[in-house]
Amino acid sequence: MSSTTSTATRTVTPRRAALSAFTGAWASQIGITVAFLVLWLAFLVFAPRTFLDTPIYLSFAQTTPYFALIAMPLTMVIIAGDIDLSFPATMALGMVGFVTVWQATGSVELGVAATLAVGALAGLFNGLVITFIGIPSLVVTIGTLFLFRGLTLVLVGGRSFPLVATQGAPVYDLLVGKFLGIPMEFFWLLLFTAATWLLLNRHRLGQNGYVVGDNRLAANLMGIPIRWTRITLFVLVGVAAAFAGLLNSLQVVNFYPTMGDGYLLPALAAVFIGGTSVFGGRGTVYGTFLGAFMMGGITAGIVAAGLTDYYTNFVYGAVILISVSIHALLRRRFEY
Amino acid sequence: MTSGVPAGQRPGAGRPADAAPQPPRLELQHITKSFGGVHVLEDVNFRLETGEVVGLLGDNGAGKSTLIKIITGVHQPDEGQILFDGQPMEALTVQKARALGVETVYQERALAEQLPLWRNIFMGRAISGPLGFLRVGEMRRITADLMGESMGFTSAALTPNTSVTGLSGGERQGLAIVRALHFQADIIILDEPTMGLSLKETEKLLIFVEGIRAANKSAVFIDHNIFHVYSVADRIVVLDRGRVAGEFPTSRYSLEELMNIMREVAASGAYTEAERYRSPAPPAPPPGPMVEGEPGGIGA
Numbered sequence: 001m002s003s004t005t006s007t008a009t010r011t012v013t014p015r016r017a018a019l020s021a022f023t024g025a026w027a028s029q030i031g032i033t034v035a036f037l038v039l040w041l042a043f044l045v046f047a048p049r050t051f052l053d054t055p056i057y058l059s060f061a062q063t064t065p066y067f068a069l070i071a072m073p074l075t076m077v078i079i080a081g082d083i084d085l086s087f088p089a090t091m092a093l094g095m096v097g098f099v100t101v102w103q104a105t106g107s108v109e110l111g112v113a114a115t116l117a118v119g120a121l122a123g124l125f126n127g128l129v130i131t132f133i134g135i136p137s138l139v140v141t142i143g144t145l146f147l148f149r150g151l152t153l154v155l156v157g158g159r160s161f162p163l164v165a166t167q168g169a170p171v172y173d174l175l176v177g178k179f180l181g182i183p184m185e186f187f188w189l190l191l192f193t194a195a196t197w198l199l200l201n202r203h204r205l206g207q208n209g210y211v212v213g214d215n216r217l218a219a220n221l222m223g224i225p226i227r228w229t230r231i232t233l234f235v236l237v238g239v240a241a242a243f244a245g246l247l248n249s250l251q252v253v254n255f256y257p258t259m260g261d262g263y264l265l266p267a268l269a270a271v272f273i274g275g276t277s278v279f280g281g282r283g284t285v286y287g288t289f290l291g292a293f294m295m296g297g298i299t300a301g302i303v304a305a306g307l308t309d310y311y312t313n314f315v316y317g318a319v320i321l322i323s324v325s326i327h328a329l330l331r332r333r334f335e336y
Numbered sequence: 337m338t339s340g341v342p343a344g345q346r347p348g349a350g351r352p353a354d355a356a357p358q359p360p361r362l363e364l365q366h367i368t369k370s371f372g373g374v375h376v377l378e379d380v381n382f383r384l385e386t387g388e389v390v391g392l393l394g395d396n397g398a399g400k401s402t403l404i405k406i407i408t409g410v411h412q413p414d415e416g417q418i419l420f421d422g423q424p425m426e427a428l429t430v431q432k433a434r435a436l437g438v439e440t441v442y443q444e445r446a447l448a449e450q451l452p453l454w455r456n457i458f459m460g461r462a463i464s465g466p467l468g469f470l471r472v473g474e475m476r477r478i479t480a481d482l483m484g485e486s487m488g489f490t491s492a493a494l495t496p497n498t499s500v501t502g503l504s505g506g507e508r509q510g511l512a513i514v515r516a517l518h519f520q521a522d523i524i525i526l527d528e529p530t531m532g533l534s535l536k537e538t539e540k541l542l543i544f545v546e547g548i549r550a551a552n553k554s555a556v557f558i559d560h561n562i563f564h565v566y567s568v569a570d571r572i573v574v575l576d577r578g579r580v581a582g583e584f585p586t587s588r589y590s591l592e593e594l595m596n597i598m599r600e601v602a603a604s605g606a607y608t609e610a611e612r613y614r615s616p617a618p619p620a621p622p623p624g625p626m627v628e629g630e631p632g633g634i635g636a
Binding site: 198201202203204205207208210211214215217218219220221222223224277281282 | 405408409410429430431434440442445446447448449450451455458459460462464468469470472
């Protein structure tokens, strides 16, 4: 054994090195946590009446999951070196499946199944075109963003559908009811978050996704099923998008074919604020979770703090830039 | 890495010619491969015996890495066949080649920089349960053991969770080698393993290659540097523009002679010139039951 020969190559003192290794491994999570707390403290200081009371948090618990649910598998897609911009359209396209099956069979449950199936098919379509025809996902999903939205509008003829009649079904309360006074959307988000964490960190899919995103050449040389890993991740985003569209539609008891349009940027921003690298190979579910609630809280926070709505975009921009800068600086300090 | 074997004592190399006929551990017959109409390999024959270290030399574009990728299942040949222990293998994939005992040290090109060491060690073959969920604890533990025993990583800053980013060139090389050796490989392919290594690290690597032979495993050693190859190989195969320009047992050729041959091949493309050095074609493998290679442990 040659263990003695290489010991001398590293000269950092053990304690300093151990500290640095710890901070390095957690730098990203520490950074996003601090950014989250600073934003929250700012809201507490400028709008104490709102942010020291519960209703605002119950509101966040209902509205944030609509895009945070999608941001979870989207995190995995971005870690694997791809991106999906088509999910806002998939949110509506899935509902076409719901409305069709529900109206034909009268069963809300079957409608839910149809929604998820349509979402999976939309994701499969993205994945197949990207991997088999070989077009970058950015380009393909810009195309399918229009394609799926257009398909939705054509299929429903631009109409919207009242969903009041779904409210009697038991599954309605399971999806968008309340539990202990907390909107079910929040529990669904917790479920998706836990599932994504498991898939990313404790499953072959996540292991392969990380490698594909970090070094695709290595993935190829080491025999990782690159194509099916990527396709599976797009399917997951499709399913999550259709599910989020379902929750959103059932909550407002109405399906309108342009639903989902406003969710593209908050979901993407949540992923990047959370420290996921746009180049792939790096990212955390925890970061995306906090990032989503930062995105979800800004509008309400600004209004509650007494600023006019005109400030909203400005603050969004500032929060995004500051967060990603923190990540970049921490990375340089601790990891290189 | 391993306890080196004294120079000149090469178990595989000294096999008597009249020993019981045994098919080579690995044999390529008439391999042809082209990419987009360009012939990268043309009618290449190659064999590797048990306990033998073969050096593969050739200029850039000679087809070395394509040949390697065919052996490891990354590429499939257009024509020709691959035999393991005399048994032809159809549609070789990376997974299949690994199951047959082929492991490749691709140096850092096949490491995922941002990922922790344990994810790199188990890249493409994670230990998982029936539903595909990873046994992370087990993989971390094995990685920690390998780091201590085989890689010689003793710094407190390095744990199985450390990312590759913080490793030196030699440490990365150690990681790549240990990854190849941990999984019971007996055909080890080293693709430009000395690239970017310090003198001391190179020396360690060459000792490690000696250890492969000592463990009666086989290795293919690809390098630009004829000095490194000559010092460890039993036989040197020279590739030139997709063809085998010649085979030279290091026991019969001095380093100087080989360098002259290499110069001829490179300068004039003198494939025919080198032809006269080509050793006679190996006898066809006899039909009969497949001979399993030694399962063997890790050489490290």
